[in-house]
Amino acid sequence: MTVSAQNTMPAGSAADHANADAANTSEPEGSVVIEGVTKKFGGAVAVDNISLHVRPGEFLSLLGPSGCGKTTTLRMLAGFEEPTSGSIHISGQDVVGVPPHKRNVNTVFQAYALFPHMSVAENVAYGLRQKGTPKSEIRERVSESLDLVQMRSFADRKPTQLSGGQQQRIALARALINRPAVLLLDEPLGALDRQLREEMQIELKLLQSRLGITFIFVTHDQGEALSMSDRIAIMRKGRIEQLDDADSIYDSPASAYVAGFIGQQNFLPGMMTSDLNVMESPFGVLRSVIPHPELEAGVDAQAAVRPEAVTVTATAGTSAATAPTAENRIAGEVLGVSHQGETLQFLVSIGDGQTLLSRVPRPTAPRLAVGDAVVCTWDATSVHLFPSEQATQAQADIARAVSNPAPPTSSISL
The missing domain is CATH 2.40.50.100 (RNA polymerase II/Efflux pump adaptor protein, barrel-sandwich hybrid domain)
Incomplete structure (x- = not known):
């Protein structure tokens, strides 16, 4: 399975609309504010009254075992799920009830979604073509996006001619070409082998730092979160157990669960x-x-x-x-x-x-x-x-998480 990207930009001027809304609020472009959000699926509570403020240009990871609510949280930000209660603002815009294509965000999934019959350049350009962007602008922006991920020389190849890491770069280029205020990433490195995954961690962080775009990254791999994140939200049973930078979480755990889960x-x-x-x-x-x-x-x-x-x-x-x-x-x-x-x-x-x-x-x-x-x-x-x-329960929860590792994610995972 390879990394893929899904565009959630509108076929029109939704980005301009979102920017206009943001201009009328105190929240800057690229900020994410979640307040008192709960998500239920029938009688099951997937996300339990969480609040989270993500700073513009921040690399924030949602870290936790399978079933902790991290992917459901990401899907609510993307618009694929609606909260049962609470509010979500992206760049100052209230996005509850706003469909995915009208949110100034893009989402990168682990699941395969590159069009095999299209070239790399055509895959990256797909979203712009759907919006009716002029061809001259498409060519320029495709080149810029491929340069960002160091894949310009592969523009004429088909996805099947690329390695897993190269396909992941193309997925990122396709997600970034629409210049989203926020990029959502759901286990994007999970399908790569260890060495390539570690290399891509470095590249992904460098890319985010260079672009200054807000990244919200979902993972069950603590090594990924610790190596890339400005801050990490440790999630457990639908709640945030601790939100802090990597040093603080590692050296000053707020609970026995965080102490045992990290390292x-x-x-x-x-x-x-x-x-x-x-x-x-x-x-x-x-x-x-x-x-x-x-x-x-x-x-x-x-x-x-x-x-x-x-x-x-x-x-x-x-x-x-x-x-x-x-x-x-x-x-x-x-x-x-x-x-x-x-x-x-x-x-x-x-x-x-x-x-x-x-x-x-x-x-x-x-x-x-x-x-x-x-x-x-x-x-x-x-x-x-x-x-x-507290410590005994935490160790039991962690043992269950280890014995039931997170499965590969996809665009339809909860």
Whole structure:
């Protein structure tokens, strides 16, 4: 399956109409404002009272597992679905009830939609021809669009003569030729192999930065979202769990779900002390620098620590025995060592069936073998404390998402 684009521009002057409406509002061209939007399909709630403001020229990703509501949100922006309640404004224009072809947006899907009997140039020009644009202008704008995606030399080829990545570039060119205020992208890289997908992530971000067009990107791949986005909206069960830039989401997760969904975490159970920055666990005393607002002394909690924050040091059995008495210091035994390219990953048993993951850059990684006694340490700034029930439910939801990955999307997916 290859990437495709679908035009949603009007056969007339809808762009001018949208711009005129925007001029009479306080919202600039390329802005998107979603307020209190809910979408129901019968008794099922797909999107649950979300509000979201997208800045002009921003690259924003909607990230979450299959069924979280991200694609339904995108389809409401495109006009393929109408909200059950709430409002949507694009470039200051109220678009609820406005058909797709009268919205100044274009949508890029993963599903195949290039016309196989047309050349690359004819595919890109299709929307302009439908609008009756003069031929001289069509030629100029097709050339400009193909230059944007570095595909001008392929103008006379048919789609079947192109690779998946090349077809994706053509899909983008066809979407961009109408100069939309907002470009919506629904899993556009999902059909590409890993290496090409990573290359296209870089190219797509560079293209968006150069054009200054608002991109709203739907994906279930956290790597895509983290590498390209100005901000990321983490979605769960139809709601936005956290909206922030990549650094904040990774380093300061607002919930146990975000902590576990983005990257990897070591979750350790325990009980809160009177010092709400400190949790006592069967494995050691864990200190954080920021207390969780829902935690009180004596309640069950879980501490989250990322593998890359954990330092593993070989130790003699006698000194390791004193490790559990220190904060953020736990003794263990190496169960496994995995080479992961630029890093080494250590799996450490700390007792009672509990393990810790540590991930260390190879140049600085200790040389450890299975069975070695070690001490795992980390800084208090790397510890996040969450209510135990919240953390347990989050881990269960994430496990279900992993066991039921998102299927390939298409222009008719919900």
